[in-house]
Amino acid sequence: MKKVSIFTILSVFVSLPAYSATVSRINVTGNQRMDAESIRILADVKVGDNVGETRSNEIAKKLEQSGYFSRISVNMSGDTLKINVTESPTINMVTVEGNNEISTDDLKKEIKTKERTSYDETVIGADVQRLLTLYQRKGFFGTKIEPQRINLQDNRVNVVYEITEGHPTWISDIKFEGNKKFSDRTLRGEILSREHAWWRFMTQFDTFDEDRIQYDGQMLRQFYLQNGYADINITNINGKFTPDREYYSVVFTVDEGNKYDFGNLSVENPFDDVPTDVLNDAILMKAGDTYNVDLVEKTMSALRSAVAEYGYAFINVEPVPTKNDDAKTIDMKFKIQKTNRIYLNTINILGNVRTFDAVIEHLLPMRAGDPFSLQTIEEGRQKLMRTRYFKEVQMVPTRVADSNMMNLDIKVEEQPTGELSGGFGWSNINGLMIDAGITENNFMGRGQVVQIRGSIAEYQKQALFSFTEPYLFGRQLSGGFDVSYTMYDYSSLGSYGYDRDSLSVSGRMGWKLTDHWTQNVRLSATFDQNYDLSRGGWQKANLYTLSTGFRYHNLNTNFEQNTHTGVVANLGLAYTGFGGTESYMRYSGDIIGMVNFWSDKWQLRSSLNFGYLQPLGGDYISRVYRYFLGGESLRGFDVAGVGSRNWYLKTYALGGLWKVNGSTQLNFPIFIPDEYQIKGFVFADYGVLGKPPRDDYIYPYPKTSFSRENDIDDSIRTSVGVGIYWNTPMGPMNFSWGWPLKMTEYDREQRFLLSFETQF
Numbered sequence: 001m002k003k004v005s006i007f008t009i010l011s012v013f014v015s016l017p018a019y020s021a022t023v024s025r026i027n028v029t030g031n032q033r034m035d036a037e038s039i040r041i042l043a044d045v046k047v048g049d050n051v052g053e054t055r056s057n058e059i060a061k062k063l064e065q066s067g068y069f070s071r072i073s074v075n076m077s078g079d080t081l082k083i084n085v086t087e088s089p090t091i092n093m094v095t096v097e098g099n100n101e102i103s104t105d106d107l108k109k110e111i112k113t114k115e116r117t118s119y120d121e122t123v124i125g126a127d128v129q130r131l132l133t134l135y136q137r138k139g140f141f142g143t144k145i146e147p148q149r150i151n152l153q154d155n156r157v158n159v160v161y162e163i164t165e166g167h168p169t170w171i172s173d174i175k176f177e178g179n180k181k182f183s184d185r186t187l188r189g190e191i192l193s194r195e196h197a198w199w200r201f202m203t204q205f206d207t208f209d210e211d212r213i214q215y216d217g218q219m220l221r222q223f224y225l226q227n228g229y230a231d232i233n234i235t236n237i238n239g240k241f242t243p244d245r246e247y248y249s250v251v252f253t254v255d256e257g258n259k260y261d262f263g264n265l266s267v268e269n270p271f272d273d274v275p276t277d278v279l280n281d282a283i284l285m286k287a288g289d290t291y292n293v294d295l296v297e298k299t300m301s302a303l304r305s306a307v308a309e310y311g312y313a314f315i316n317v318e319p320v321p322t323k324n325d326d327a328k329t330i331d332m333k334f335k336i337q338k339t340n341r342i343y344l345n346t347i348n349i350l351g352n353v354r355t356f357d358a359v360i361e362h363l364l365p366m367r368a369g370d371p372f373s374l375q376t377i378e379e380g381r382q383k384l385m386r387t388r389y390f391k392e393v394q395m396v397p398t399r400v401a402d403s404n405m406m407n408l409d410i411k412v413e414e415q416p417t418g419e420l421s422g423g424f425g426w427s428n429i430n431g432l433m434i435d436a437g438i439t440e441n442n443f444m445g446r447g448q449v450v451q452i453r454g455s456i457a458e459y460q461k462q463a464l465f466s467f468t469e470p471y472l473f474g475r476q477l478s479g480g481f482d483v484s485y486t487m488y489d490y491s492s493l494g495s496y497g498y499d500r501d502s503l504s505v506s507g508r509m510g511w512k513l514t515d516h517w518t519q520n521v522r523l524s525a526t527f528d529q530n531y532d533l534s535r536g537g538w539q540k541a542n543l544y545t546l547s548t549g550f551r552y553h554n555l556n557t558n559f560e561q562n563t564h565t566g567v568v569a570n571l572g573l574a575y576t577g578f579g580g581t582e583s584y585m586r587y588s589g590d591i592i593g594m595v596n597f598w599s600d601k602w603q604l605r606s607s608l609n610f611g612y613l614q615p616l617g618g619d620y621i622s623r624v625y626r627y628f629l630g631g632e633s634l635r636g637f638d639v640a641g642v643g644s645r646n647w648y649l650k651t652y653a654l655g656g657l658w659k660v661n662g663s664t665q666l667n668f669p670i671f672i673p674d675e676y677q678i679k680g681f682v683f684a685d686y687g688v689l690g691k692p693p694r695d696d697y698i699y700p701y702p703k704t705s706f707s708r709e710n711d712i713d714d715s716i717r718t719s720v721g722v723g724i725y726w727n728t729p730m731g732p733m734n735f736s737w738g739w740p741l742k743m744t745e746y747d748r749e750q751r752f753l754l755s756f757e758t759q760f
Contacts, residue, residue: 139207
């Protein structure tokens with residue numbers, strides 16, 4: 001009987017639930033900054049709750065998850081719930097040390113641990129992982145980050161992320177497997193990543209970055225699709241450490257497939273009022289051309305634009321390819337989905353706080369009631385973006401229900417339009433130059449441009465104030481005025497031999513004649529003090545000039561290669577007189593033609609300039625207003641280094657009443673990768689400088705026993721040379737070496753020419 005009783009008692013105890021009790025009181029101890037009631041709320045417990053072991057653990061876990069406490073104890077003592085806490089320290093300061101490759105500001109953007117919050121090792125650990133990921137994306141896989149806790153008084157701590165960056169993990173080699181049609185070298189040129197070399201110090205493309213390598217695979221596939229390989233498949237991209245774990249080796253495995261040409265090309269036109277010939281002209285390829293996915297996409301865009309010009313919006317163009325494996329061709333049919341003609345109902349401008357609606361409306365090529373055209377809308381968006389008044393411009397069309405009308409919301413995000421700029425540069429004419437200025441491109445939100453600028457150079461100093469109103473009288477007519485003061489210290493500079501202090505005040509107007517032609521008219525007054533070596537002493541000169549100019553501009557630009565195709569030309573006519581000290585006509589013009597070829601990486605550039613001064617009434621034209629040639633206008637020769645020259649002052653150029661000069665230059669890529677924007681060029685320059693006025697044929701004049709004839713000529717000069725153009729982060733630099741082919745004995749050579757400029 002006894003054995004049965006003991007077993008029964010033990011069974012009862014085992015089957016009883018864990019001890020629990022109803023809470024009649026909650027005691028919170030150990031807290032310093034946080035009050036007891038806030039801790040009770042965080043614990044989600046109140047008097048009257050039934051609390052046992054499981055519930056105590058839940059309370060402790062909730063307090064732990066709050067992140068405010070480093071130690072927590074929860075237990076029941078009779079009917080009293082005792083909560084004892086040790087508060088986590090408050091973070092006083094968060095700093096980063098040891099970083100060089102990534103700025104502190106960029107690192108702190110990834111750090112979630114903030115000042116005046118509770119110290120939480122879980123958050124700090126996550127911070128370390130984010131920082132390591134940031135370094136790994138830059139190729140620094142060996143980076144180590146140790147978070148340090150520095151204890152202060154009053155339960156405060158400083159958190160320091162100590163970083164040991166090590167060196168980047170470079171790409172030792174990039175290889176390709178399965179490629180038969182294109183060499184490894186060609187394929188390496190089509191991706192962003194590069195093999196490590198000492199001279200790639202200005203880029204980071206030679207460090208291993210997993211995201212960039214995957215993007216390289218997409219670029220590789222696109223390259224094949226652009227060259228006829230419609231079945232291209234990048235089967236594997238493998239990057240692995242070299243045995244010494246100092247470098248990464250990257251291998252792309254490709255399955256090229258067959259090369260295809262375009263076969264039959266057609267457009268399915270559902271519109272009776274859209275000529276099929278117009279749509280056929282929008283097809284950018286012809287049968288027999290190598291298949292190119294870019295041409296397919298561009299043709300789809302061209303077809304949408306062509307149809308949109310007839311008032312049909314939101315056209316869907318579906319390319320339907322048919323592959324002919326035997327003939328290795330792909331037939332392409334472009335199916336156009338039919339819609340109704342759409343018109344603009346209203347144009348709403350939103351988001352402009354500073355810029356007047358009228359300024360934006362002037363820039364728009366469409367008005368309410370016009371046929372809806374995606375091309376015209378995109379043209380308007382680009383015009384607004386080119387003003388640089390806005391950080392972002394969105395064109396949001398909305399269909400008006402049960403109608404063929406469309407509302408257009410133009411949503412703009414404005415940005416600061418003021419510029420505080422400075423720069424330095426160097427040229428053969430002015431030497432070292434430093435300039436600074438303030439420009440406001442949207443003054444008072446009216447689109448007006450106000451500029452104050454000053455520059456100091458070795459041979460020239462200038463101050464300028466300029467104001468431009470782009471919509472004079474509310475029309476597409478620009479107007480403005482300029483005030484400038486310039487000091488030329490050219491008496492000691494090569495062949496110029498004069499000094500000049502010049503104050504100029506001018507007013508101007510300009511307007512658009514066509515999409516490519518503009519015209520301007522300018523009225524100016526110039527008040528000079530001139531010092532000429534051959535005449536001695538300072539002389540006053542007042543010039544009053546009325547001029548007009550025509551400009552033609554039609555360029556297509558490849559911004560990635562910084563090359564252009566097209567023509568830019570200027571033609572000018574100016575009358576100087578109106579009772580001033582000089583009286584003459586000036587005719588001038590220039591034209592530049594540019595052609596890109598071989599993937600827009602090569603460019604042929606040719607230019608021609610002319611100028612002619614016509615004295616009126618037999619008046620003498622002072623030397624400071626004549627034409628000179630040399631330096632950048634005729635490489636291989638010194639500034640003002642060609643043309644008629646004073647027999648006594650050997651370096652003193654007399655200038656000419658007319659000039660013709662030009663250049664033909666071939667720009668081409670060199671072995672340095674495109675990302676450095678360094679190109680080579682070869683050039684051939686030529687120029688003819690006319691004779692000076694007859695009064696300068698003899699020196700001194702009037703004739704004396706000392707007089708002799710000057711060296712007077714108007715012969716052609718030519719030169720050839722080579723050079724390097726470098727578009728540096730600070731600004732463009734040109735290095736050129738020129739060799740005169742035809743010159744006279746009194747011309748002055750200058751074989752090397754350097755020019756650069758920068759703004760910041």
